[in-house]
Amino acid sequence: MTIGKRAGVAALVALTPFAAHAQTRITPEAFLTAVQGKTVTFHDYPSGFLVGTEExxxxxxSVWRMEGRGCVYGQITTPNGQICFLYDDDPDDVPVCWWPFLHEDRLMVRLASFSRREIQEVRSITEDGLNCPSVPIS
Structure with missing residues (x-):
């Protein structure tokens, strides 16, 4: 675990009551506070494959980059305890929503869909940017 990730997880644990349980949901606001201004790598759980990196x-x-693809900018909203992302390249204008949680001292997100049970683990939180061009002003 990188030092930046430890600090982010420690901040989330401090903001989360009963963090000693095996799985503890955290608020989107606590998650966003821990990662704002940072770059996060997401890996499939349990396979460990890199899904992508988000600044x-x-x-x-935010700006999202998958392996071998360019940067895609997204708008973040937090309805109903979820973190939702609507990316510029989404053809149907439907946001992708996640529930953030801690599991065995690891920061995770679970797809907020009853049709798929996708879970991703945050493997690193760094100060490094993605160096994506044309950051939107709005």
Missing amino acids: FLSPTQ
Whole structure:
């Protein structure tokens, strides 16, 4: 675990009551506070394959990059205890929503869909940017 990730997880544990349980949901606001201005890598759980990297530019804007693909900017919202992302390249304008939680001292997100049970683990939180061009102003 990187030092930046430890600090982010420690901040989330401090904000989360009963963090000693095996799985503890955290608020989207606590998650976004821990990652704002940082770059986060997401890995499939349990396979460990890299899904992608996201730079959290602000509490309402991010940029996502998958392996071998370019940067895609997204708007972040937090309805009903979820973190939702609507990316510029989404053809149907439907956001992708996640529930953040801690599991055995690891920061995770679970797809907020009853049709798929996708879970991703945050493997690193760094200060490094994605160096994506043309950051939108809004």
